[in-house]
Amino acid sequence: MAAAAGRFKLSDFIIRWLFLFAMITATYNPTGYSYVDWLFAADTTYLAVKLFIGMTLIILYGFILGMAGRALKGMGVFLAILFFASLTWALESQDLLPGTRLGLMLLIQAFLAATLAAGLSLAILRQNVAGHTTYAEK
Numbered sequence: 001m002a003a004a005a006g007r008f009k010l011s012d013f014i015i016r017w018l019f020l021f022a023m024i025t026a027t028y029n030p031t032g033y034s035y036v037d038w039l040f041a042a043d044t045t046y047l048a049v050k051l052f053i054g055m056t057l058i059i060l061y062g063f064i065l066g067m068a069g070r071a072l073k074g075m076g077v078f079l080a081i082l083f084f085a086s087l088t089w090a091l092e093s094q095d096l097l098p099g100t101r102l103g104l105m106l107l108i109q110a111f112l113a114a115t116l117a118a119g120l121s122l123a124i125l126r127q128n129v130a131g132h133t134t135y136a137e138k
Helices: 009-027 035-039 049-091 099-130
Strands: none
Touching: 009 035, 009 049, 009 099, 035 049, 049 099
């Protein structure tokens, strides 16, 4: 038997969100200082390192997207899109959206990180609220 999961804390979600936001923005952002910019730079000195980091990112994204996808399912992803679309509309109606390309990109990345962090946190939250585990043990 697996040990019972601890209580869900906001700090757990924030740690997941910070990790995911850092990973997403390090992968690509429009500042010119990202993995994608480094990968496509003309310098081929660190090609093996670039490819190793790329494969590591693919593995991490595959794991994270798989876990979040299993927890959220199609309806959860749809509801997250609706939630963040309506939040964006509300921010825009109050002139609170960033006016720069970088600001908008970071806002979208923050929304994506929040959705993935929610997906990774959902199993713990579900067990705390309803007492149900996500996966039955065999």
